[in-house]
Amino acid sequence: MSLLSFFGRTRQFESQVAESRSRLWRLAYAWCHSRHVADDLVQDTLAKALVRHNQLRDPAALSGWLCSILANCWHDHLRSRKEATDIDDVDECELPESEQPDDGYAQNEIVRRVRQAVALLPTGQREVVTLVDLEEMSYAEVATTLDIPIGTVMSRLSRARTTLRDKLKDRTTCTVAPAGTAGTTGTTGTAGTAAIYRLHG
Amino acid sequence: MNTHVSDEILNAHIDNELDPVERNALLERIANDADLRARACELWQLKQVLRGAYPLPPQKSALAGRRNRAFAGPAWPHALAASLLLAVGSFSGWFMHDKVEAQGVPARQIEAIRAESGRVVLHLFSDEPARMEAALRMAEQLANTHDKTGQPLRVEFLANGPGLHLLRVGGSPYAARIADLRRTHNNLRLLACHEAMERMHERGLNVVLLPNVEIAPSAEGQLAQRLTQGWRYVQV
Numbered sequence: 001m002s003l004l005s006f007f008g009r010t011r012q013f014e015s016q017v018a019e020s021r022s023r024l025w026r027l028a029y030a031w032c033h034s035r036h037v038a039d040d041l042v043q044d045t046l047a048k049a050l051v052r053h054n055q056l057r058d059p060a061a062l063s064g065w066l067c068s069i070l071a072n073c074w075h076d077h078l079r080s081r082k083e084a085t086d087i088d089d090v091d092e093c094e095l096p097e098s099e100q101p102d103d104g105y106a107q108n109e110i111v112r113r114v115r116q117a118v119a120l121l122p123t124g125q126r127e128v129v130t131l132v133d134l135e136e137m138s139y140a141e142v143a144t145t146l147d148i149p150i151g152t153v154m155s156r157l158s159r160a161r162t163t164l165r166d167k168l169k170d171r172t173t174c175t176v177a178p179a180g181t182a183g184t185t186g187t188t189g190t191a192g193t194a195a196i197y198r199l200h201g
Numbered sequence: 202m203n204t205h206v207s208d209e210i211l212n213a214h215i216d217n218e219l220d221p222v223e224r225n226a227l228l229e230r231i232a233n234d235a236d237l238r239a240r241a242c243e244l245w246q247l248k249q250v251l252r253g254a255y256p257l258p259p260q261k262s263a264l265a266g267r268r269n270r271a272f273a274g275p276a277w278p279h280a281l282a283a284s285l286l287l288a289v290g291s292f293s294g295w296f297m298h299d300k301v302e303a304q305g306v307p308a309r310q311i312e313a314i315r316a317e318s319g320r321v322v323l324h325l326f327s328d329e330p331a332r333m334e335a336a337l338r339m340a341e342q343l344a345n346t347h348d349k350t351g352q353p354l355r356v357e358f359l360a361n362g363p364g365l366h367l368l369r370v371g372g373s374p375y376a377a378r379i380a381d382l383r384r385t386h387n388n389l390r391l392l393a394c395h396e397a398m399e400r401m402h403e404r405g406l407n408v409v410l411l412p413n414v415e416i417a418p419s420a421e422g423q424l425a426q427r428l429t430q431g432w433r434y435v436q437v
Contacts, residue, residue, distance in 0.1 A: 022257050030255050036400050040362040043396070044326050047424050051434050080329050114254035132216055133251045139218055158208040165247055
């Protein structure tokens with residue numbers, strides 16, 4: 001390998017690691033809702049990744065591989081705190097802490113409500129819905145990351161979204177958006193959903 | 202036949218998990234069913250709301266938070282060292298998993314350390330009493346071991362995260378034992394992660410380290426440096 005190509009590869013990897021760190025932190029925060037715990041989890045994850053680097057066969061799989069390590073670190077953290085023996089049975093995590101003005105990860109009222117609702121999900125559901133929505137993983141990737149069947153991914157996701165929808169509806173006035181204001185992959189129509197959604201978006 | 206469309210199927214549609222045939226069939230039903238359309242839209246909006254609630258933090262925030270800027274800088278060389286390691290290095294380490302090893306570091310690992318560099322990083326990331334105890338036992342074991350040439354192993358005991366408590370005045374139940382260990386073994390260094398100390402300060406803890414405990418700017422950086430230098434790694 002020439003020096004140039006080696007350097008190029010190294011720089012590319014450097015960039016990937018830097019980007020992964022931000023994404024890992026966001027995911028860790030969405031699981032624990034504590035900046036301090038998220039910091040610790042990410043640092044532990046990267047330390048383990050350093051040591052286990054030879055387990056990563058495909059450089060393109062870096063992100064998913066790091067998420068798997070993060071999930072293991074997170075489960076270790078829960079076990080060490082004796083919060084869970086079966087993570088799907090855990091009913092809640094640490095509630096979002098009061099944020100400092102200079103937090104750097106500021107939140108408005110709507111964001112705070114959404115985070116609270118996510119924080120109150122059972123751990124297994126919280127993990128699945130954040131991996132799908134934040135990390136944009138496929139169901140198969142989530143199943144691999146968390147080492148659970150795809151059917152479990154689907155059922156946890158469904159329960160998580162149902163709970164989130166109900167919790168967010170409970171806390172605001174329900175309004176109906178005009179037809180065609182929201183949709184995906186060809187979906188159009190009215191949205192009988194909470195104002196919180198449209199306020200946010 | 203108009204069967205009920207389950208939430209699982211609607212979610213799979215929202216998450217782009219359906220194959221083209223399934224998706225087209227569902228879209229056709231959605232176009233003709235206002236209730237189904239509303240459910241799909243609601244799920245889609247929920248997905249957007251959740252994504253909006255957790256924006257990607259600026260890299261500096263993720264890397265250094267509100268920490269001392271003097272220590273936010275070394276992230277580049279540390280990460281570069283890590284990438285170099287990943288690009289060219291070959292390394293193996295040992296992790297103590299759920300079961301706390303009563304016998305300390307396994308003989309096979311000790312032999313590997315003795316036969317190779319004679320240098321090892323012992324990493325503690327836990328404040329569980331059993332792990333703290335195991336970490337100290339392993340530190341003693343490693344510090345009392347000699348390499349193939351008869352020289353004592355070089356041991357770095359690195360604590361970060363909750364593991365930092367072991368090296369804190371007032372937080373460590375083993376202060377006397379640690380002082381004794383440090384006094385009797387010149388081949389042992391005790392290192393506390395500065396970033397972990399900063400986080401404890403932010404939580405209102407007054408972090409005073411035990412005597413003869415040194416400070417590493419970051420555990421990650423220290424690890425990257427040592428691994429590139431060929432040290433072995435043991436995590437408790």
